Amino acid sequence: MSGRVLVGVKRVIDYAVKIRVKPDNTGVVTDGVKHSMNPFCEIAVEEAVKLKEKKLIKEVVAVSCGPQQSQETIRTALAMGADRGIHVDVSGKDYENLGPLQVSKILAALAKQEDAQLILLGKQAIDDDCNQTGQMTAALLDWPQGTFASEVSLEGDKINLVREIDGGLEHIKINTPAVITADLRLNTPRYATLPNIMKAKKKKIVTVKPADLGVDVTSRLEVLKVEEPPQRQAGRV
Amino acid sequence: AAKVEKTECDSIALFLCRCRPPDVVVFPRCVEEVSALAKVCHKHRLPIIPFGTGTGLEGGVGAMKGGVCFSLRNMEQVLDLHPEDFDVTVEPGVTRKTLNAYLRDTGLWFPIDPGADASLCGMAATSASGTNAVRYGTMRENVINLEVVLADGSVVHTAGKGRRPRKTSAGYNLTNLFVGSEGTLGIITKTTLRLYGIPEAMVSAVCSFPSVQAAVDSTVQTLQAGVPIARIEFLDDVMIDACNRFSSLSYPVTPTLFLEFHGSEQSLEEQVKTAEDITQSNGGSDFQWARDTETRNRLWKARHDAWYAALALRPGCKAYSTDVCVPLSRLPQIIVETKEDLIENRLTGPIAGHVGDGNFHCLMVVDPNDPEEMHRVHLFTERLARRALAMDGTCTGEHGVGLGKRALLCEEMGPVGIQVMQSLKDALDPNNLMNPGKILQREEP
Numbered sequence: 001m002s003g004r005v006l007v008g009v010k011r012v013i014d015y016a017v018k019i020r021v022k023p024d025n026t027g028v029v030t031d032g033v034k035h036s037m038n039p040f041c042e043i044a045v046e047e048a049v050k051l052k053e054k055k056l057i058k059e060v061v062a063v064s065c066g067p068q069q070s071q072e073t074i075r076t077a078l079a080m081g082a083d084r085g086i087h088v089d090v091s092g093k094d095y096e097n098l099g100p101l102q103v104s105k106i107l108a109a110l111a112k113q114e115d116a117q118l119i120l121l122g123k124q125a126i127d128d129d130c131n132q133t134g135q136m137t138a139a140l141l142d143w144p145q146g147t148f149a150s151e152v153s154l155e156g157d158k159i160n161l162v163r164e165i166d167g168g169l170e171h172i173k174i175n176t177p178a179v180i181t182a183d184l185r186l187n188t189p190r191y192a193t194l195p196n197i198m199k200a201k202k203k204k205i206v207t208v209k210p211a212d213l214g215v216d217v218t219s220r221l222e223v224l225k226v227e228e229p230p231q232r233q234a235g236r237v
Numbered sequence: 238a239a240k241v242e243k244t245e246c247d248s249i250a251l252f253l254c255r256c257r258p259p260d261v262v263v264f265p266r267c268v269e270e271v272s273a274l275a276k277v278c279h280k281h282r283l284p285i286i287p288f289g290t291g292t293g294l295e296g297g298v299g300a301m302k303g304g305v306c307f308s309l310r311n312m313e314q315v316l317d318l319h320p321e322d323f324d325v326t327v328e329p330g331v332t333r334k335t336l337n338a339y340l341r342d343t344g345l346w347f348p349i350d351p352g353a354d355a356s357l358c359g360m361a362a363t364s365a366s367g368t369n370a371v372r373y374g375t376m377r378e379n380v381i382n383l384e385v386v387l388a389d390g391s392v393v394h395t396a397g398k399g400r401r402p403r404k405t406s407a408g409y410n411l412t413n414l415f416v417g418s419e420g421t422l423g424i425i426t427k428t429t430l431r432l433y434g435i436p437e438a439m440v441s442a443v444c445s446f447p448s449v450q451a452a453v454d455s456t457v458q459t460l461q462a463g464v465p466i467a468r469i470e471f472l473d474d475v476m477i478d479a480c481n482r483f484s485s486l487s488y489p490v491t492p493t494l495f496l497e498f499h500g501s502e503q504s505l506e507e508q509v510k511t512a513e514d515i516t517q518s519n520g521g522s523d524f525q526w527a528r529d530t531e532t533r534n535r536l537w538k539a540r541h542d543a544w545y546a547a548l549a550l551r552p553g554c555k556a557y558s559t560d561v562c563v564p565l566s567r568l569p570q571i572i573v574e575t576k577e578d579l580i581e582n583r584l585t586g587p588i589a590g591h592v593g594d595g596n597f598h599c600l601m602v603v604d605p606n607d608p609e610e611m612h613r614v615h616l617f618t619e620r621l622a623r624r625a626l627a628m629d630g631t632c633t634g635e636h637g638v639g640l641g642k643r644a645l646l647c648e649e650m651g652p653v654g655i656q657v658m659q660s661l662k663d664a665l666d667p668n669n670l671m672n673p674g675k676i677l678q679r680e681e682p
Contacts, residue, residue, distance in 0.1 A: 016335065037342070076342050188531060188534075191344070191435045192341075192343075193434065194344035194345070195437055195501075196437075197343075
């Protein structure tokens with residue numbers, strides 16, 4: 001086993017920002033708006049780093065798909081303890097139309113290229129709430145998946161997982177290599193401290209294009225319109 | 238000369254029970270609007286009450302003479318972050334937790350943490366402090382510049398517009414004139430703050446002591462040993478009992494110290510060892526420490542929930558927090574005498590304190606419908622404040638003067654000191670429009 005874990009980290013609008021829809025209804029305002037790492041991705045990074053600290057895995061590789069600024073998100077993962085980063089460069093219209101299907105193809109290709117033992121992702125991104133990338137990636141690789149994980153423990157070449165599901169908690173055991181998606185209560189992510197941010201500047205980030213991985217990022221979906229939810233009306237008793 | 242007047246507002250009974258709403262509330266969105274509104278108020282001689290989060294503990298937002306409340310919550314931008322310079326400028330709607338969430342990716346934080354998630358500009362107005370002042374200081378040490386709208390609508394930048402040097406000796410220290418002015422000299426619309434690096438690692442520790450004296454002696458000795466301790470909180474037996482019940486903990490019911498150390502892994506080991514040795518030499522026991530986030534958070538949540546834990550001791554009652562501060566060497570004596578006073582007068586007053594600063598709070602839990610008990614509490618708080626003043630201390634370590642401590646401020650400063658304060662107030666706000674009735678008492682015609 002390579003002992004290598006791939007962690008997907010997505011750059012999204014910061015959770016504290018008040019979202020505004022663009023006047024032309026084609027999307028939300030992103031210019032000049034604070035962005036940060038998707039909170040569920042933070043939890044995934046934290047879990048990967050914890051596994052490395054327990055010496056259960058050897059290397060954590062942070063991956064992000066997006067424009068140049070995605071490298072900032074990778075740097076945060078490096079400051080939290082990831083070893084190196086891969087930036088898959090997608091920008092412009094391709095980035096606007098980038099969704100779980102294309103990202104899962106990219107992650108599957110990278111998993112093979114990097115001989116990954118484990119892929120750790122957040123369960124969903126807070127901008128699109130798709131909750132699909134982990135599942136699609138597992139399907140493309142024909143790997144088992146442990147989604148909505150609130151507890152993860154490695155046992156030899158298997159993984160014990162507790163999943164938070166509607167009915168309660170489900171305990172499963174899956175083989176590796178596998179895809180795991182992190183849910184809220186899996187852990188509390190550490191802050192990136194200044195000394196670690198400085199150290200992270202020296203860690204390597206490699207940039208690749210989707211075409212290099214044999215992936216076509218053309219979208220099969222078209223966004224027709226983005227609207228605010230209807231204004232709340234006063235109630236009547 | 239300002240005379241000391243005993244008005245009904247000094248009564249703790251009225252302070253606890255009476256709401257003093259303004260006549261009008263305005264919600265300006267930018268400093269230009271604040272200035273324009275202030276000009277209107279100035280023209281018509283209307284009182285101006287600045288409002289951040291309304292979480293102050295000394296009646297600061299009560300509109301004693303009615304007037305216009307300026308709620309600044311719509312001015313909520315974090316402006317101008319300079320990570321390499323360790324500074325950031327924020328508007329009044331930004332609270333300390335919001336700022337720290339914003340800063341989390343930069344490795345920086347603003348450490349001052351009063352109990353509430355307060356507006357940072359409001360914290361500047363009250364010269365707030367928190368549980369880690371012993372290491373990081375209070376607002377006084379951490380505000381670099383302010384943008385203030387004065388009573389006549391003019392806008393002043395206390396260190397010059399946009400300036401943020403780490404130190405300066407340019408002219409009068411206007412910044413610290415407004416820090417702690419509790420809205421009586423102007424409306425703070427921006428504050429530039431000093432930031433710190435998020436600690437590499439933290440260790441929390443708890444230790445029980447056979448007596449208050451032993452706990453406080455340990456505090457003093459730890460500081461004298463040069464340990465750069467980040468937090469050192471004292472909880473007396475009554476407070477520990479309340480926290481145990483409220484947060485489902487099981488600490489021995491005896492005077493207790495909660496300690497927190499910040500630093501690199503190596504320095505932490507040394508700090509904890511030194512502190513542990515000191516506590517042991519003072520009869521401390523059950524020294525426990527935690528490195529992991531979950532356990533440390535649980536520990537500090539208990540301390541931050543102390544207010545509610547105290548309230549839960551007597552449901553249906555209200556709580557008032559005293560707030561005196563004395564030189565460290567006088568701390569054992571004042572706490573011991575205060576506890577005796579509480580017992581003698583049958584009062585519920587669990588004690589929690591930032592003993593590293595010589596500052597402690599009695600959380601007085603009192604039945605608002607029992608005038609006799611209210612009166613006993615009122616007298617107790619006056620005795621406590623005077624006890625602190627007699628020990629070279631202050632009647633308010635962090636909460637401010639507000640309504641209830643104006644008379645005590647006169648005792649603390651003396652007539653000449655009060656006269657100087659009054660002269661400054663008269664110079665900046667001759668019509669007494671800015672939050673009238675706070676900090677200084679005025680002779681009513």
